[in-house]
Amino acid sequence: MAGTSFVDITQENKAKTIEFSSQAPQWRMCCYGLNLEGVCKYASCKAFNHWVIIMKGMCTYDLVYDEHENVCPICCQYLETNKCAFSNCNYSYVGVKLEKGQPLKKIMSEKEKTVGNHYLLFDPHEAGVCNWGSLKICTKPKNLEAEMGKLCWDLPERERMRSRWSVNMYFMMNARRQFRN
Numbered sequence: 001m002a003g004t005s006f007v008d009i010t011q012e013n014k015a016k017t018i019e020f021s022s023q024a025p026q027w028r029m030c031c032y033g034l035n036l037e038g039v040c041k042y043a044s045c046k047a048f049n050h051w052v053i054i055m056k057g058m059c060t061y062d063l064v065y066d067e068h069e070n071v072c073p074i075c076c077q078y079l080e081t082n083k084c085a086f087s088n089c090n091y092s093y094v095g096v097k098l099e100k101g102q103p104l105k106k107i108m109s110e111k112e113k114t115v116g117n118h119y120l121l122f123d124p125h126e127a128g129v130c131n132w133g134s135l136k137i138c139t140k141p142k143n144l145e146a147e148m149g150k151l152c153w154d155l156p157e158r159e160r161m162r163s164r165w166s167v168n169m170y171f172m173m174n175a176r177r178q179f180r181n
């Protein structure tokens with residue numbers, strides 16, 4: 001049966017909330033948005049046999065098409081992932097689950113889900129694994145407009161212009177990233 005094995009992202013109640021730590025190895029650094037996890041299998045890498053975090057950020061991640069881009073943050077060698085995590089973002093997903101002898105099952109998040117200032121981990125040990133025919137995960141900054149609105153309101157005109165410029169830059173950079181994906 002074709003498909004890609006990856007954690008069951010629909011099992012939200014089985015996701016683990018992990019608080020940030022000020023002491024963690026370099027390969028356990030995460031970003032706002034989407035993060036993936038896999039084990040580095042290169043013996044010469046500092047992170048050999050450790051779960052490393054692949055920072056994806058605010059993006060649309062395609063489990064099938066973007067899979068080959070997943071590399072260890074230390075040695076930059078390809079690795080397989082089956083865990084994902086979110087932090088400080090809104091996320092949504094759409095995909096197709098494959099089960100032997102069953103019709104294709106379309107999966108879609110009902111609405112955008114919000115993740116606060118922690119690391120929300122979907123681990124196959126708790127959430128289970130699915131065989132995905134396709135899966136797209138989309139992450140966006142949460143309350144960006146509200147936060148920027150507040151910022152613009154508090155600042156004098158010159159600063160306001162500058163912050164507007166940086167918001168535009170932010171959207172441009174994010175758009176470029178999405179396009180590349």
Ligand SMILES: [Zn+2]
Pocket residue numbers: 040041042045046047048072073074075076077
């Ligand atoms: Zn490595």
